[in-house]
Amino acid sequence: xxxxxxxxxKELKDFFVTPIAYIVITIFLIVTGWFFFSTFFLYNQASMxxxxxxxxxxxxxxxxxxxxxxxxxxxxxxxxxxLMTMPVTFGDIIFGKFxxxxxxxxxxxxxxxxxxxxxxxxxxxDWGPVIGGYLGAILLGGAFSAIGLFASSITHNxxxxxxxxxxxxxxxxxxxxxLFFFPEAILNFVEYLGADxxxxxxxxxxxxxxxxxxxxxxxxxxxxxxxxxxxxxx
Numbered sequence: 001x002x003x004x005x006x007x008x009x010k011e012l013k014d015f016f017v018t019p020i021a022y023i024v025i026t027i028f029l030i031v032t033g034w035f036f037f038s039t040f041f042l043y044n045q046a047s048m049x050x051x052x053x054x055x056x057x058x059x060x061x062x063x064x065x066x067x068x069x070x071x072x073x074x075x076x077x078x079x080x081x082x083l084m085t086m087p088v089t090f091g092d093i094i095f096g097k098f099x100x101x102x103x104x105x106x107x108x109x110x111x112x113x114x115x116x117x118x119x120x121x122x123x124x125x126d127w128g129p130v131i132g133g134y135l136g137a138i139l140l141g142g143a144f145s146a147i148g149l150f151a152s153s154i155t156h157n158x159x160x161x162x163x164x165x166x167x168x169x170x171x172x173x174x175x176x177x178x179l180f181f182f183p184e185a186i187l188n189f190v191e192y193l194g195a196d197x198x199x200x201x202x203x204x205x206x207x208x209x210x211x212x213x214x215x216x217x218x219x220x221x222x223x224x225x226x227x228x229x230x231x232x233x234x
Contacts, residue, residue: 003088007096028062028108052133052203056173056196059144064165066104067148068158070097076156094226101145128205136202139215144169146222153229
């Protein structure tokens with residue numbers, strides 16, 4: 001447990017002492033704020049729906065940008081071999097880095113709490129979907145962080161890690177919007193693969209076990225895939 005928390009603290013320190021953290025968070029807030037408030041007064045509704053509708057697409061690029069360095073940087077600098085000489089397990093390393101990605105995602109979301117608070121002063125805001133939306137955002141962030149961690153583990157190049165991670169996350173975000181490309185027999189299966197489909201359900205305040213199982217499964221697959229890659233590098 002001590003090594004696990006040590007890796008978590010190290011990753012957070014490395015992230016927040018560099019300009020990357022503040023650049024990514026600033027870009028995230030500018031993009032979400034601009035898209036949200038540019039349409040908020042147009043629809044004249046006290047709702048966070050537009051913000052949550054946009055979130056999966058933004059996360060599919062922002063989170064891979066956060067996670068791309070978690071393994072790729074160490075692999076390129078050779079510090080990964082040094083890390084493996086320490087008394088740590090693969091589990092310590094993977095979960096420490098994964099939770100670091102989750103904390104970074106939460107750090108991006110915290111300033112956006114100003115949006116629903118502001119809206120509540122302008123109209124009657126239904127807090128149920130808002131709470132569901134933020135719960136869904138954490139689950140979505142966890143799923144995309146696991147994917148980004150896997151992408152970072154397979155290459156020494158951070159740009160390649162970003163491209164691979166963003167490609168997978170972007171595909172999962174949009175796949176349920178492209179059902180007309182698939183045979184009718186597998187439409188339900190393809191729809192189930194869509195991250196946006198499950199996130200949308202939770203963001204409406206509907207907590208369904210199928211949606212929770214989906215995100216937990218994606219997280220498990222991403223982390224287990226990372227474990228298998230690291231096993232090959234041992």
